[in-house]
Amino acid sequence: MPLPLLPTSLVGSYAQPDWLIDRKKLAGRFPPRVRAKELWTVPPEHLAQAQDDATLLAIHDQERAGLDILTDGEMRRESYSNRFATALEGIDIDNPGIALDRSGHPNPVPRVAGKVRRKHAVEVEDIKFLRANTTRTIKITVPGPFTMSCQAQNDFYKDEEEMAFDYAAAVNAEIKDLFAAGADIVQIDEPYMQARPDKARQYGLKAFNAALDGVTGTTAVHICFGYAAVIHVRPEGYSFLPEFANSPVQQVSIETGQSGLDCKVLETLPGKTVILGVLDLSDMKIETPETVAARIRRALPYVSPERIVVAPDCGLKYLPREVAFGKMKAMVDGAKIVRRELGGV
Numbered sequence: 001m002p003l004p005l006l007p008t009s010l011v012g013s014y015a016q017p018d019w020l021i022d023r024k025k026l027a028g029r030f031p032p033r034v035r036a037k038e039l040w041t042v043p044p045e046h047l048a049q050a051q052d053d054a055t056l057l058a059i060h061d062q063e064r065a066g067l068d069i070l071t072d073g074e075m076r077r078e079s080y081s082n083r084f085a086t087a088l089e090g091i092d093i094d095n096p097g098i099a100l101d102r103s104g105h106p107n108p109v110p111r112v113a114g115k116v117r118r119k120h121a122v123e124v125e126d127i128k129f130l131r132a133n134t135t136r137t138i139k140i141t142v143p144g145p146f147t148m149s150c151q152a153q154n155d156f157y158k159d160e161e162e163m164a165f166d167y168a169a170a171v172n173a174e175i176k177d178l179f180a181a182g183a184d185i186v187q188i189d190e191p192y193m194q195a196r197p198d199k200a201r202q203y204g205l206k207a208f209n210a211a212l213d214g215v216t217g218t219t220a221v222h223i224c225f226g227y228a229a230v231i232h233v234r235p236e237g238y239s240f241l242p243e244f245a246n247s248p249v250q251q252v253s254i255e256t257g258q259s260g261l262d263c264k265v266l267e268t269l270p271g272k273t274v275i276l277g278v279l280d281l282s283d284m285k286i287e288t289p290e291t292v293a294a295r296i297r298r299a300l301p302y303v304s305p306e307r308i309v310v311a312p313d314c315g316l317k318y319l320p321r322e323v324a325f326g327k328m329k330a331m332v333d334g335a336k337i338v339r340r341e342l343g344g345v
Contacts, residue, residue, distance in 0.1 A: 001136050005344030006296065006310050006335045007068035009275065011222055011253055012080060012141040012187065013315030014058045014073030015324035020050055021078075027318060031079040033109040033151045034096045035086050039078050051076040052129065059134050061325050066332040069137045069185065069309065072130045080189050080315065081143035081151060082110075087122045088170055090114035090156065097153020102195035111153045112163060118170035124181045131182035140183050141222070144190035145171050145211050146204035151192070160199070164207035171211040179217040187220035187253065188212075194223050197240040205243055212248045220251035220275060224314045237261060242268035251275055255313040257295055258282050266302040274303050277313035278334070279327045284319075286326035292334025305342050310335040 016023070021039050032039075042050040058073030077083045086093050090112055097111035127140045145167035149160050157163040175186050190208060193200040212219055221244060236259070244252050245268060253275035256263060266274055278295040279287060296310060310331060316324040 001068075003068050003137060004339060005305055005342060006308055006339050007137075008310045008332050008335050009067060009069035009139060010062065010071050010073070010328070011224075011275070011277070011311050011313075011315050012071055012074055012139075012189065013077070013317035014061065014071070014075070015316050015319050015321040016073075016075055017054050017057065017321065020054045020075065030101050030105065030107050032082050033079070033085065033099075033107055034082060035093065036078045036082070055126075055129060056133060059130065062328070063134065063136070065325060065328040067136075067328065069139050070130065070134050071139050071141070072126050074141070074315070074317065076126060080141065080317075081148060084122045084143050084174070085110050085148050085151065087119070088167075089117040089119045090166075091116070091152075097155065099151060099153055102192065109151050109153055110148075112156050114156055116163065116166040116170060118173050121177045122174060124177050127178050127181045127183045137184045138182070139185035139187055139220070140178055141187040141189050142171055142174055142178070144188040144193075144221070145207045146200060147190050147192040149207070150196060150199075161203040161207070164203060165210060168207045168210040172213055172215065175211065175215050175217075175219070179215070183217065185218045185220055185251070186215075187222055187251075188249070189222045191222070191224050193240045194238060200240050201243065205247065208249075209247055215248075218251065219249050220253055220273075221247075221249045222253035222275070222314075224253075224255050224277075237265060241265060244272065245269055251309065253277065253311065256298065257287075257313045259313075263299040263302050266299060269303075273307045273309060274299065275309045275311045277311055279312040279331055281313050281316070281319060281327075284323055286323060287330045287334070289330050289333035289337055292331050293337040296334065296338045300338075305338075305344070 054075040091110045092113040096108040099109040101107045148167045149164040251273040255277040258280040
């Protein structure tokens with residue numbers, strides 16, 4: 001289906017049903033970096049079928065709300081990164097390591113005990129399932145090489161940079177397979193570039209660009225301040241963002257809803273499509289369409305509407321499902337208000 005002016009999309013995740021995952025356990029901890037199978041409420045022999053059913057519900061909710069670009073809601077994931085990160089060769093999943101989370105707290109993480117390689121495709125069946133169940137434009141997310149290298153204990157490589165480049169090779173192979181399987185957009189999630197900007201400048205952006213080497217297809221990067229349910233304080237602006245101007249990535253996903261970000265920073269990304277976060281995920285109150293429209297208008301002096309995709313600030317994973325749907329619907333209706341003002345169809 002052709003995309004309208006100001007198309008709408010999730011960043012990645014949608015609220016998982018209460019019958020699928022223990023939401024109290026999920027909310028009571030930092031996002032898992034190692035496997036956390038105890039979060040699932042469905043017996044292992046029925047889990048895959050339950051995740052498929054939850055994905056169908058996520059697709060239906062997105063279509064019912066009127067989104068233009070759909071994801072699978074990341075229904076099969078315990079977190080945005082651990083499913084892919086723990087599927088790689090070189091990871092000792094039985095003996096995790098420890099690393100500091102972006103909040104400064106120690107957290108169990110994958111322990112790198114050998115050379116990091118992709119053994120097999122991790123998310124290809126996910127994108128095939130999504131493609132088979134909607135005719136709309138589809139997107140899928142993969143964790144970024146820099147972020148995964150920050151979420152690991154290095155017991156093999158001479159330094160983190162060398163490790164990040166092997167993560168990049170694994171991500172690169174996955175992205176190419178995802179496009180071959182039917183993805184329209186593949187997004188790389190790199191929140192640690194915001195959390196650790198000095199290392200991101202030193203080698204993280206080079207590793208990120210390596211993950212895109214030879215990729216043909218629309219790619220995006222999500223860089224955020226962390227889940228609002230976990231990281232409560234927002235800085236006034238990004239510590240790492242203009243650096244993407246010279247990257248081959250075509251779309252950059254940012255937060256403006258909760259932070260009230262000064263959108264003038266968007267001038268530093270000429271030629272990029274901006275995935276504009278306009279939903280405050282720290283507030284359980286559902287925005288009105290007029291509030292969403294006002295947040296979209298804040299960006300228009302600095303980026304043309306043809307280069308804006310309207311989205312939440314971050315993933316909707318931690319929201320109650322009724323709140324997630326309500327915010328999603330308000331986002332679609334707010335985009336329609338501005339679209340009409342601009343003369344879009």
